[in-house]
Amino acid sequence: MDQVIISGAGPVGLWLAAELRLGGVPVTVLEARKERDPHSKALTVHPRTLEVLAFRSVAERFLTEGLRIPNGHFGGLENRLDFQVLDTPFPFTLALPQTRTEELLEEHAVSAGARVRRGHRVVGLTQDADGATVNVEGPDGPYTLAAAYVVGCDGTRSTVRGAAGIDFPGTGATTWGWLADVILDEPPQGPLSMSGPHGGMMAVPLSGRIHRLVGGDPAGTRPDRPGELTLEELRGTVIRIAGTDFGMRDPVWLSRFGNATRQATQYRKGRVLLAGDAAHMHFPAGGVGLNVGVQDATNLGWKLAATMTGRAPEGLLDSYHTERHPVGAELLLSTRAQTALLTGYSTEGQALRTLLSQLIATVPEFSRVLAERLSALAVGYPPAESGAHPLTGHRAPDLAFADSTETLFTLLHSGRHVLLDLTGKDGPALEQLARNAAPGLTVHSAPLSEPHAGWSGVTAALIRPDGHVSRAVDERDDGAVPIGLLQDMWPARSAVGEGVDVRLSSSCSALPNGSS
Template sequence: MEQVIIVGAGPVGLWLAAELRLGGVEVTVLEARGERDPHSKALTVHPRTLEVLALRGVVDRFLAEGRRIPNGHFGGLDERLDFAALNTPFPFTLALPQARTEELLEEHARAEGARVRRGHRVVGITQDVDGVTVRAEGPHGTYHLHAAYAIGCDGTRSTVREAAGIDFPGTDATTWGWLGDVVLDEPPHGHVLNASGPHGGLMVVPLPGGIHRVVGGDPEGNHTGRPGQLTLDELRAKVVRITGSDFGMRDPMWLSRFGNATRQASHYRAGRVLLAGDAAHMHFPTGGVGMNVGIQDATNLGWKLAATVRGTAPDGLLDSYHAERHPVGAELLLSTRAQTALMNSYTPETAALRTLLGRLIATVPAFSLELAGRLSALSVAYPASEGHPLTGRRAPDLALDGTGLFALLRPGRHVLLDLTGLEVLQSPCHRATLTERPAEWSDVRAALVRPDGHVAWASNEPDDEALDKQAREAVAGTPR
């Protein structure tokens, strides 16, 4: 009997597989495609995802290959969000094609001991109180696998979600965008081009290998029926109408359309079946956030499911995955819907709204920082019923006497920090002083940080004996 089966070897499934292996769990990934998709739906790796990669010590390979862009956009506005003000080691987005991201993540998952089977399509799942039975079709015919848990990371048309009977309510597409990966003989200057007007809006982003991605929308896309296949001549005409130039467009590598259908799974867990990534939420791909939120889903789920399989999880730990990540998914849908309205409406009123929001971004630093924190996912905080204000929030890479917090989290275990400088805590902990103390950490004497980098407990208790008692109680509630 398998311990965990993951359906889908995209970025989310591969990252989850590595996280489960880090937690000591046997995992098999089943992927319907025989070969990796050469087309890259996602290009952008956001700051929080880079932090997540750093938590496991694998970020350097991504940084070495990706192109750093020091800002992001909200709704395609011309005024960019400056990420330099964000409290992170990675104040930028990283442009890296999804195909290469998947390749790096698969290497990581396999190195951790995950089994990845390509060309194995899951066609059915049943479950009972003891486990899950997965029916799959592979190169040698149909077979069954039995596991303790199954995870659907198999996209918006998830077989796992449907088999588990999880509802996927939302709205159908009412507008359609387009993209082309093409050669541009006369590309625009700068890292990224944003252009918008009454004829539509677009973005031009350089890719490796002398290719540019041209992505955008126009008034012709505002209808409910799916358009036909995009052609190079159609793409060229759209770009010329919006910008006045086709930038020497030729030799398309990929032409595609995408809609704004928006849905979210009603539950991320049904018994022994769970969902992550696009299987749990679908939306218009504005801001390049989808893959990032999915990887962050997997980071939240991985250590919780591993502890559950090991039998060391406290009551309710696995249920907290839905409780924490479903609201994040709902916020994602709210944000992408708002941005879609900005990007795919071309009335004078929308133009005025774009101008107003652009001015606020350019002139009100707090407004720009708030949007940047939301887009980058650095502002994500999980609900905490009581305790220190840091509880549930993401911990930055605290500078701890020559090391950083992220390095301490690489084994995928909780880290207890004694920041008193007096060796007050008696539980196994990392004793250090903060060489640089962020304002929100100014009074913290001890903290417990979860494997996913969020604060499980923190205290500024001045009494040493009481502080040690609080720490013991906090540690007692964590998986062994």
């Protein structure tokens, strides 16, 4: 039972599989569908997700195919958020159909050694203190698989979540939106976003003459699901909203979606964990769902791999829920707020939309904060201990160094912790420390090539595999890198090598044992 079983071969399950393989863990992904869904629910890849992909040297594959859009919307407001002001190498959203995203992620996972079985449906599971057993319906009949852990990445109707007895409280749908991939003979120029008393809609070009139309109207404000969407109904709705049907014809996909909003009470229950839509369900406002799910998997992957390989300290795996459940709650808050704006068809609702849109256009700080939240660049994990360095738990930017063309993101390619000596003085000593006391640690000793906001005076930092700051120290510690950054990380090999010029620092507590 040395493997992890993942239920669901969507973007979240595939990315998690690749992360586990990077950590040396055998993994099997079970997917109920025999073939990939040809319809792309998601289109948007946000800046933080592109950063995560860059951590593992795969972002370029997405960038060469996606459409870069230098802004994003909040609640479909007319004035858009400027992503070009964000502190990231990827100051834009990337429009890329989910089907292609999944293809690229599957290639990445399989090349890393993950096993993906399509046409294998998880129908139940049992677990005890030592592991879990998954019941599967496969092409050749039912069978069972044993695993050390099972992760449900199987969507809002998660079988894994239900079998584990994890509650999924929330609210049912009160309004319904619509989605259509259609050919437009007279398309708008570039992405379109508009709203009025007859409804709101957005239009995004896909491939060829196909556009994605997504929106809502007053007829959708009802607790029961309307009937199936037809092209003629869509045409009438779009004409009422936009004054034209843009020459729509030949629909590829017509669908409806509701604003049911739920969150799992536990992201971990024993040997079972949840990520992505299995953990949180919401209205698809802002195109954040896929992104938050991939970021769930990035947080979970290194922790589960460290647990599986015996390097993790007690409680590290529980920190997945501790850190990501609040992020999911913030996701639900944001999408509910955006739903209120998107469905603000009344005179008062339109006034609120106008006011907030004006603030986005005229108050740069307001726009920037919304953009940072929407893009997930603002996500941080508050430290458990008091007195921690202000950077602790925050996302680390793509720092550049004076000695080479390497950046922090390239140093993260191996999926290891990265120890930065920003004084450039302790490199040889730290390399020896890494060999003797901290196997699996990447060490880089060099000053920053240019100042970076928030990093002034920082002399050393330990960066987690998911790109967040684990520990940091500054010049108040007399300039040398304190061993307190590493003490107790790998207790089996904690002896510091002879001649290592490091020392304990009371201002920087140890990283939990084994968090490599």
